[in-house]
Amino acid sequence: MPDNLLLDNGQGVIDPDTYFETNSPPSNLNEYDEKTSEFVKYHGARGTPVVLITSGGTMVPLENQTVRFIDNFSAGTRGAVSAEKFLENGYAVIFMHRQFSLQPYSRHYTHSANGFLDYMTLNEEGKIEVDAKYAPSMTETLVKYNKARNNNMLLLVDFVTLSDYLFKLKSFTRIMATLGRSAMYYLAAAVSDFFIPVEKMAEHKIQSRDGALTLTLDQVPKFLKPLVSVWASNGLIVSFKLETDGNLLVPKARQALEKYGHQIVIGNMLSTRKKTVTFITQDSERVMSLDQEELDKDVEIESKIVPELIRYHRAWINHGTLDV
Numbered sequence: 001m002p003d004n005l006l007l008d009n010g011q012g013v014i015d016p017d018t019y020f021e022t023n024s025p026p027s028n029l030n031e032y033d034e035k036t037s038e039f040v041k042y043h044g045a046r047g048t049p050v051v052l053i054t055s056g057g058t059m060v061p062l063e064n065q066t067v068r069f070i071d072n073f074s075a076g077t078r079g080a081v082s083a084e085k086f087l088e089n090g091y092a093v094i095f096m097h098r099q100f101s102l103q104p105y106s107r108h109y110t111h112s113a114n115g116f117l118d119y120m121t122l123n124e125e126g127k128i129e130v131d132a133k134y135a136p137s138m139t140e141t142l143v144k145y146n147k148a149r150n151n152n153m154l155l156l157v158d159f160v161t162l163s164d165y166l167f168k169l170k171s172f173t174r175i176m177a178t179l180g181r182s183a184m185y186y187l188a189a190a191v192s193d194f195f196i197p198v199e200k201m202a203e204h205k206i207q208s209r210d211g212a213l214t215l216t217l218d219q220v221p222k223f224l225k226p227l228v229s230v231w232a233s234n235g236l237i238v239s240f241k242l243e244t245d246g247n248l249l250v251p252k253a254r255q256a257l258e259k260y261g262h263q264i265v266i267g268n269m270l271s272t273r274k275k276t277v278t279f280i281t282q283d284s285e286r287v288m289s290l291d292q293e294e295l296d297k298d299v300e301i302e303s304k305i306v307p308e309l310i311r312y313h314r315a316w317i318n319h320g321t322l323d324v
């Protein structure tokens with residue numbers, strides 16, 4: 001196939017099974033499957049609730065030997081902050097995140113306005129130290145991080161491409177299904193709706209010699225359908241719906257609940273996602289916001305989202321419904 005030609009084979013959307021048959025699994029899948037199985041077995045034996053958090057954006061390559069790709073805005077803040085809140089509430093967390101996006105605890109330093117070295121200073125003997133003005137908060141964060149890691153409460157798994165994400169999602173949700181209702185799936189990653197299937201992808205770097213480039217992207221299969229009905233059937237499934245048009249948010253969230261049959265959709269708008277979300281269940285709709293005082297104190301909205309979900313999860317574990 002010519003390097004700069006991306007064929008359009010019509011409007012059809014392939015089903016998830018076909019997707020998995022026609023794409024190759026990521027090379028680190030087996031290694032991560034083993035780690036996930038061990039983690040799930042460990043917590044299953046102790047009765048610890050486990051949440052799979054997906055976080056960050058998926059990359060969609062335009063070339064097989066990828067030079068260019070399509071990406072999105074997500075930094076993984078929602079996922080990383082939520083992971084900390086789940087850990088603080090006794091949950092074991094599988095943190096499936098886009099490589100180099102925000103991670104729980106480290107996020108305070110890796111993605112701050114300060115560079116990493118700005119936290120350090122040299123003492124009179126020329127030895128490196130944490131700058132005294134950052135030491136108290138860094139100590140607090142480090143204590144929490146160490147507690148999570150030392151108690152085997154946090155498993156970090158990364159992905160890069162859409163395909164990488166979908167293979168891992170399928171595999172990890174199936175492994176977690178052994179936990180039944182004690183498993184929660186918190187799908188906060190910003191997953192691309194469009195991609196170029198392998199058979200239509202240019203092998204080499206698309207050349208500029210032929211002028212403008214026209215791309216035709218296929219629709220990504222609706223993987224939430226098998227996730228809800230087959231892979232993760234008994235767990236509590238929480239998906240996120242992102243919109244930029246306020247009129248679409250609740251109708252689209254409700255549509256997703258009806259189409260996939262899971263329990264909770266959390267709707268959020270791109271511009272206000274850090275201070276307002278809407279919880280939508282089959283028979284309720286509730287806006288959750290931070291007020292000015294909370295915003296001034298840097299309260300994070302995940303500190304409200306996560307306890308609310310844990311209440312729902314308890315009801316789900318005990319009664320198989322969301323009624324508390």
Ligand code: 9Z3
Pocket residue numbers: 056073074075076077078079187188189190191224239240241242268273
């Ligand atoms: C979200 O809506 C997340 O809350 C954000 C978080 C991506 C807005 P940040 O990373 O942003 O904190 O900057 N995720 C969207 C999830 C999504 O794409 N859902 C799909 C859909 O609604 C399927 S699960 O169709």
